[in-house]
Amino acid sequence: MTGAELAVVIGAMLLGAFVKGAVGTGLPTVAIPVMAGFIGVEEAVVIMAIPTVLTNSWLLWAHRGYVGQSRDLPSLMGFGIVGAVAGAWVLSAVEPVWLMFALAGVVVAYVGLFVFRPQLEVTEVQSRRLSPPVGAASGVLQGATGISGPLLTTYAHALRLPRRAFLFQLAAQIEVFAVAQVAAFAFLGMYSLELLASSLLAIVPAAIALPLGMRLSARLPLATFERLVLVFLVAMAAKLVFDGITGA
Helix, strand or coil, rough: CCCCHHHHHHHHHHHHHHHHHHHHCHHHHHHHHHHHHHHHHHHHHHHHHHHHHHHHHHHHHHCCHHHHHCCHHHHHHHHHHHHHHHHHHHHHHHHHHHHHHHHHHHHHHHHHHHHHHHCCCHHHHHHHHHHHHHHHHHHHHHHCCCCCCCHHHHHHHCCCCCCCHHHHHHHHHHHHHHHHHHHHHHHCCCCCCHHHHHHHHHHHHHHHHHHHHHHHHHHCCCHHHHHHHHHHHHHHHHHHHHHHHHCC
């Protein structure tokens, strides 16, 4: 990896980790497209996997006191694992672009409902019924497209949890997929010595930027935090549509 490519990786990790610290998600969404333009998609995804596990672990530990306020995580994660396996079949049967368009539509529809119906909330009774299909759908999306964050963030936001409980909920869901991803990459022998070294090096800028984003999140009023999450959801939906149109 050249010096310029290394600088791109560091810059992408700083930005992505800061966003993740602030809103609970966004590290791969922000960093992978930036890195992919310089080092290739596969290399970017492989490099990102280990830092994703560690940053989610950090968030889980930082917000561990709010585990009791999370909702239906065993169901979400269990069905998510099943869905991820099914996603391999979906990938062979359905063009990923259509999944990306559908996911963008779901995100935009939710944001629209929230804007026009600000009291919109998934109750505890509803979440018990919704968690299995949402978990399975997230797993399918992860397995078929590598992108589950928009749906997970949309659902977690709809639960209207306290801020730190929301961050714990989101980190826990994403962590399952991230650990499975690292295990799969290792099993398939995708970590060359250079990629493994680059992935471990990428932890450094992530470790610098993540707590800065967390500090910003803690200082934001709740209403501002919720708007920030909504803005990020819209940005993710726009990216999904752009990637689908351009074939990225």
